[in-house]
Every structure is written in structure tokens, then in C-alpha cells.
Amino acid sequence: MKKLSSKIWSLIILFLVITVVFMSLFTNFLYDQLYVKDSEESMIEVGERLQSNYQGGKVTDEFVEKVEDFNMYSTFNVFAVRNPKELSACVPFEIDYDTLIGPEERRQLLKGEPITKIGYEERFEREVISVIVPLTDQNRLEGIIYLYYPLARITELANNEVIILISSVVVFSMLLAFFVHKGLGHIMRPLNELQHAVEKMSDGDYKTRVNVSSKDEIGKLSEAFNEMAAAIQSEDEDKKTFLATVSHELRTPISYVKGYSEAIQNNFIEGKEKDDAIQLIHREANRMERLTNELLQLAHSNRDQEKIDVYPMVISETIRESVDLLKNQSKHKEVEINLELDDSLIVQANEEKLKQIFINVIENSIRYSNKKSLIYILLKASGGNAVIEINDQGIGIPKDDLPYITEPFYRVNKARSRADGGSGLGLSIVKDLVKQHNGKLLIDSELGKGTYVTITIPLMEEL
Known part of the structure; x- marks a missing residue:
């Protein structure tokens, strides 16, 4: 070329x-x-x-x-x-x-x-x-x-003066050619750097950056390239981290299922140990199934941010149905759920996705609540929005971890999370689903006192 x-x-x-x-x-x-x-x-x-x-x-x-x-x-x-x-x-x-x-x-x-x-x-x-x-x-x-x-x-x-003029023009043209050559070299240098940087990026070197030496169009192009390179590098690192985390999350249950199934197949364990192994295999299979479903849900929500079907619905009914689905978990933990709901509030939303939001948040509240404690759920109207406040009296979240808890696979207590059954994807899915409803998610917490989750969903406009 x-x-x-x-x-x-x-x-x-x-x-x-x-x-x-x-x-x-x-x-x-x-x-x-x-x-x-x-x-x-x-x-x-x-x-x-x-x-x-x-x-x-x-x-x-x-x-x-x-x-x-x-x-x-x-x-x-x-x-x-x-x-x-x-x-x-x-x-x-x-x-x-x-x-x-x-x-x-x-x-x-x-x-x-x-x-x-x-x-x-x-x-x-x-x-x-x-x-x-x-x-x-x-x-x-x-x-x-x-x-x-x-x-x-x-x-x-053409007299002597004209000949002198022509000679001057020739000399000037040579000087002009020299300075044009130098000027083109100066102009082309950042473009050549951009070309080499693009070639490096095409080979997978996403750390490549170019120097921004001017504020003109080429300088702006260099800035745009650096921003693009930073975004691609970040996305590549996130992808690698995501794949490594998924592999890590699946490796443990798969090793359990494989190990105990081989032990049962070869009659290495009998009696009560065999029953316990079957229960463990069943539990780990459920964990893998839930992890897979959550991964699919997360990928789907990221791909279709603006493609959900919404319709008028009474939001208080969806909250009650979500609480009913979690009754067994709350009874097992001896956690009481106190509801204070405004039944007149109507929002434009997708019931299935809204229910998924509430189930994830309430299930987290139950999981990390202390026994015989209280979860308080309030639904009210404020500033044209339906405001849902879910407060528990659980173990709480350290302040340093709060900015990261909606990131995929982020765990506050790495040692307890797997035992508690959490995948680290629930709040990430909640954040995306709330965003799809043009709402906001706010999480605050005090260590040892509890967590306060606030969700706002726009109310349906009156005709």
C-alpha cells in the first residue's frame, strides 16, 4: 500500500x-x-x-x-x-x-x-x-x-533582474522542498507511531500507548487511541480474571463430584458416609447449576440492556411474592421479615426481572443475618420513584469492600462465601437488572450491625 x-x-x-x-x-x-x-x-x-x-x-x-x-x-x-x-x-x-x-x-x-x-x-x-x-x-x-x-x-x-528572480525561485523551491520534507516527517511521525501501536495491539499487546505531543487532530486521534487501548486492556484483563474465576469456581465442585462419584462407584465408602457423599454431590451439582444460570443471566443482561418488556404492575405484590418464595430459608435461619408496603405504587417494569432483583437482595440479607434477627422491608414513593429499602441486622460489610461488592465474583469473606453457597454474581446481576429499569442501586453497611440496600424504580407516569 x-x-x-x-x-x-x-x-x-x-x-x-x-x-x-x-x-x-x-x-x-x-x-x-x-x-x-x-x-x-x-x-x-x-x-x-x-x-x-x-x-x-x-x-x-x-x-x-x-x-x-x-x-x-x-x-x-x-x-x-x-x-x-x-x-x-x-x-x-x-x-x-x-x-x-x-x-x-x-x-x-x-x-x-x-x-x-x-x-x-x-x-x-x-x-x-x-x-x-x-x-x-x-x-x-x-x-x-x-x-x-x-x-x-x-x-x-527576460532581463537580468528576471533571471535573478527565476534563480531565486529555484533556490526558494529547493528550500521549500527541504522544509516540506522535514514538516511531513514531523507530521507523519505520530501517524507512524499510531501505525506501529495498532500493529502491536493486533498482535495482542494491549499495553501499547502513543505519545500525545500536540492538541491538533492528530493529537486528539492519539488521545482517542490511548483511551481505546486502555479500555481494551481493561476489558481483556477483566475477561482473563472472569475466566480464571469461573474456572476456579467450577473446579472445586467438579473435583468433589468426580472424587466422590468414583469412590461410590468403586465401593470405597458405605453406609452413612455414602449417603453424605451423595448429598454433597447433589449440593455441588446444584451449585454448578446455579452458577451456570447466573453466568447466563449476567451475559444476557449485559447484551440486552435496552431490550426488556415492561408493563404497568403493582410493585408491592412482587415484593410479597419474593418474600413468600424465601419463607423456608428465613424460617430455617429464624429470621423475621417485617413488611411496610405502599400498595398504591405502580411502576413500568418486568415482573420476572423485578422479582429476581428482590429475591437476590432478600436472600443475601437472610444468608448474612444473625439468627433470630429482623429484616425490615419498606416500600414508599419519593420524587417520582418507588423506593424499596431492605435493611438487615446481619454481619455487615467492611467500608473498604463496599465499592466493589457489585463486581462479578467479588467476595467480602473469601473463606466463608463458598460454604455459604454464594457465587459472587448475585449483586452484579441485581445492578444490571436495576439499570435496565432505569433505576438506581445503593448499598450501605456497618460492620457487625447490618446492611442497608436501597433500590429506586421510576413510577409510571399518570396519563
Whole structure:
């Protein structure tokens, strides 16, 4: 692929060629329209002034001498002759009379109109312009005034100053080319760095960054690349961490299931130990199933942030149904759930996903509550939102862990979490589901006193 610098150089050269061609055409135009035209008009003017001295009748020797005397003051060569055929004896070059004054030219002279001729003369090795002014009397051509002037070549019009100017232009063009080359190198340097950085990223080196040395478009492009590279690196690290965590989470239950199933198959354990092993296999299988379902739910919620079906629903009923589904867990933990719900609140939501939010949060409250404690659930309206507050009297969460508890697989107590059955995905799913409902999730906690979860969902607008 052709380099960008080569394309720019090609464009500059193209512009220079166009400029040279234009200047050449423009110079020829000026030569024809200014120099040649001006010479022609000056010669006609001189000829007509000399013609005004002619009083009619035969052209006298005195008139011829006066015309020839004008040569002493004019840059043009001027002759007056009675018969045009006599011109051959006056001018230093051959004249074809029939070509010079043909029938058409003769009619034009009889009308008193001058004739202009331009042709190449080998004698002068250049173009010669000539003007014939008629001397007429009563429709008779008594003679002519003949003016001629060898035209200078375009190159001869260039004096020393012009040559110096052209030399200066050449030197300036060389200097310009040098500085353009340096300038292109300076401009292309960050683009080349970007190209190398992109190649490194395509090879998997996501730590690649480029220097931002300007605030122009290239500088902004470099900043955008660095931001993109940082985002890709972060995503890659998150993916690796996620896969490593998933592998770690599945490795333990799989090893349990494999180990105990082989022990049972080979009759290494019997009686009560066998029953305990079967229960452990069942429990670990349930854990893997729940982990798989939560992973699918998390992936689905991240993929379809704006694609959930919502409809008007009474939110208090969904909260009650969620609490009923967790009655066995709360009874087993001897935890009482106290409800204070406003039954008039209606939201635009998806009942299944809203129920999943409440089940995850309430189940966490039950799991980490102390025995014979209280969970308080309040539903109220505030600022156009349905506000759900779920407060427990459990073990609480350290302040340092609060900013990270909604991240996938984050555990506050790494030692207890697996025993308690948590996968570390529940609150991450809750955060995404609340976001899908255009709501907000706020979690606060005091270690040893309990956790306070606040969920806000926009109320349905009144028609």
C-alpha cells in the first residue's frame, strides 16, 4: 500500500506541475495580448499620424523623405513608397508582393483601413510584425506607408533582474522542498507511531500507548487511541480474571463430584458416609447449576440492556411474592421479615426481572443475618420513584469492600462465601437488572450491625 507521505508528495508535485503549465500558458497569453498587441497598436497609431500629413494627389519625394526621417526617432522601421513593389528595395528581407497585398488586402486599403501582418523572417530569425497604411485619393491607391518591427522573443524579454528572480525561485523551491520534507516527517511521525501501536495491539499487546505531543487532530486521534487501548486492556484483563474465576469456581465442585462419584462407584465408602457423599454431590451439582444460570443471566443482561418488556404492575405484590418464595430459608435461619408496603405504587417494569432483583437482595440479607434477627422491608414513593429499602441486622460489610461488592465474583469473606453457597454474581446481576429499569442501586453497611440496600424504580407516569 502506498504510504501517506508518498501521496502527499505526489499531490505537491502535481500542484507544482499544474502551476508551471499555468504560468507558461499565462506568459504566452501576456506576450500575445500585451507585447504583440501593444506593438501593433503603436505601429498603427504612428502610421496614421504620418498618413495625416498626406494631402492627396501624387506622393511627393518630400513626403517620402519626411516619412523616412521619422526613422531617426522611432523604434519602428518606416517607409513610404508610391508602388508597393518598390518595398523590396527598402527592406532588408524578401517580400512576396502577391502575399503581402492580395486582392482582399487591396480592397481593404482602398477603404482606408490599415493591414497588419505577422510572419517569421529568416533574416532576423524571429517573428516580424508589419503594418501597411494606405495613401489614397479619390478611391485611388497612390502609395503606402510600410512599418515593420522584429518582435523580441519571450526569452529576450527576460532581463537580468528576471533571471535573478527565476534563480531565486529555484533556490526558494529547493528550500521549500527541504522544509516540506522535514514538516511531513514531523507530521507523519505520530501517524507512524499510531501505525506501529495498532500493529502491536493486533498482535495482542494491549499495553501499547502513543505519545500525545500536540492538541491538533492528530493529537486528539492519539488521545482517542490511548483511551481505546486502555479500555481494551481493561476489558481483556477483566475477561482473563472472569475466566480464571469461573474456572476456579467450577473446579472445586467438579473435583468433589468426580472424587466422590468414583469412590461410590468403586465401593470405597458405605453406609452413612455414602449417603453424605451423595448429598454433597447433589449440593455441588446444584451449585454448578446455579452458577451456570447466573453466568447466563449476567451475559444476557449485559447484551440486552435496552431490550426488556415492561408493563404497568403493582410493585408491592412482587415484593410479597419474593418474600413468600424465601419463607423456608428465613424460617430455617429464624429470621423475621417485617413488611411496610405502599400498595398504591405502580411502576413500568418486568415482573420476572423485578422479582429476581428482590429475591437476590432478600436472600443475601437472610444468608448474612444473625439468627433470630429482623429484616425490615419498606416500600414508599419519593420524587417520582418507588423506593424499596431492605435493611438487615446481619454481619455487615467492611467500608473498604463496599465499592466493589457489585463486581462479578467479588467476595467480602473469601473463606466463608463458598460454604455459604454464594457465587459472587448475585449483586452484579441485581445492578444490571436495576439499570435496565432505569433505576438506581445503593448499598450501605456497618460492620457487625447490618446492611442497608436501597433500590429506586421510576413510577409510571399518570396519563
